[in-house]
Amino acid sequence: MILNHMVEFQTPHLDAVFHALSDPTRRAILHRLTEGERTVSELATPFNMSLAGASKHIRVLEGAGLVRRHVQGRTHFCQLEAARLAEAQEWLRTYERFWTARLDDLEEILREEDRASARSREQLPSSPAKSEKTSRSTK
Amino acid sequence: MILNHMVEFQTPHLDAVFHALSDPTRRAILHRLTEGERTVSELATPFNMSLAGASKHIRVLEGAGLVRRHVQGRTHFCQLEAARLAEAQEWLRTYERFWTARLDDLEEILREEDRASARSREQLPSSPAKSEKTSRSTK
DNA sequence: AAAATATTCAACCGAATGGTTGACTGTTGT
DNA sequence: ACAACAGTCAACCATTCGGTTGAATATTTT
Incomplete structure (x- = not known):
């Protein structure tokens, strides 16, 4: 029974995916990739960070299976790979x-x-009768 | 524009929530709490871990707003607080x-x-006519 | 009053994280 | 052939993480 518990939550995918998502830079990179394929440098530029730093983040995303990369000459193109996000959801x-x-x-x-x-309105008839339901946005 | 980017992803809630979810022990604790309120020791027992260790995990979950605690005498009762999970979703x-x-x-x-x-079946009429659509589970 | 219980706290440990810098490896343009 | 470019690699750093242990703080039981 305890063992079931242990096994049930040994889901390394989720570990990696949630960890990848826990960093705002990486979430921003993912968001950027929704606009389409981007090179590593393109992904890096918006951040106040060395290229190597951004590259590391991308490798984390790749490791979590959230990004795929295909190399063309000297440039690496990154692509969103959303399936693992589906697992998280x-x-x-x-x-x-x-x-x-x-x-x-x-x-x-x-x-x-x-x-x-x-x-209370019944007990205080001085206040005017309002529409049946008080307007209230539960959003 | 770059600034918009920076601001758009400064979402400390998500940082904390995703980080909290990235640990399998913490996910197991959350799962356990779906069965109802549990004390700290109750939550700790299934894990091969000191009470203090489990307590730390619970504090992380609390910090991420995923768990609420109400103290009654010497025992602390924990309760799932799912709203932040909704934000993540x-x-x-x-x-x-x-x-x-x-x-x-x-x-x-x-x-x-x-x-x-x-x-190709048309070109090789030897193979028998099959049902209109090839069965294929997209699951 | 003393013992047992529920839990946190503080200090410590090794490993991982997020970041940097400088050197290295390929590729492309002149 | 050479310089510029795209990117990784390796070493390093401070900080955080997940975990432990032992002592401390309340509360409840006997």
Whole structure:
């Protein structure tokens, strides 16, 4: 049982992917790659960082399987490889019901407040009748 | 413009959340918390690790806003706080179109292969007529 | 009052991280 | 042939990480 636990979470992919995503520079690089293929220098220029530094970040992304590279002469072209991001999202999907649950709770609380304020309006008829539901953006 | 870039990815929340998720022990702890509130010792026991070690992991999760704690006497109860996971998923959602795009590409390629093999069947009428679409699990 | 329990704290350790610099390896343009 | 260019490599540095141990702080039980 404990062993199941240990095995269940020995998912080196996720380790690498989440670690890769934990750095803002690397997230920015990924974002940049959504615009299309870019060379290493192109990816490096926006950052206040040596080329070698940026190169390291790209290697981390490559190691996590988030970037593919094909070399053409002396220039290395990088390409977004999103499949592993899908795995990460799949992992997060397991927890979806926990935040939607909380949002549902919130909605229930707000509805309850609405009922309460409706009652107080009945007791204080001086305040004007408002539209059936108080406007409230749950976004 | 470069500045926009720099600002756009200064999202310390995501840094902390993704970093927290990059460790398998911490992911296991989160998973455990989906079953409900657990004390620090309860969370620690499945792991081959000192209590202090597990405690540190929990503090990391807390720091990332993924766990809330309420103290009752000498025992600390931990609770999953999924909202920040939603933020992470939201970030990943931006990239969804890139893996679905690739899946669409794949589908298109397979369709093309089907057409090609259909043509070759026409040229080699010895092979028996099969059902309209070759069965193929895209999963 | 004393012992047991739940947990953190502080100091320490080795390994990994994010970054730099300078030298090296290829490739391309003159 | 040579200089410029694209990029990696290797060594180094400070910091963080994941982990340990032992002592400290509360709280609960006996």
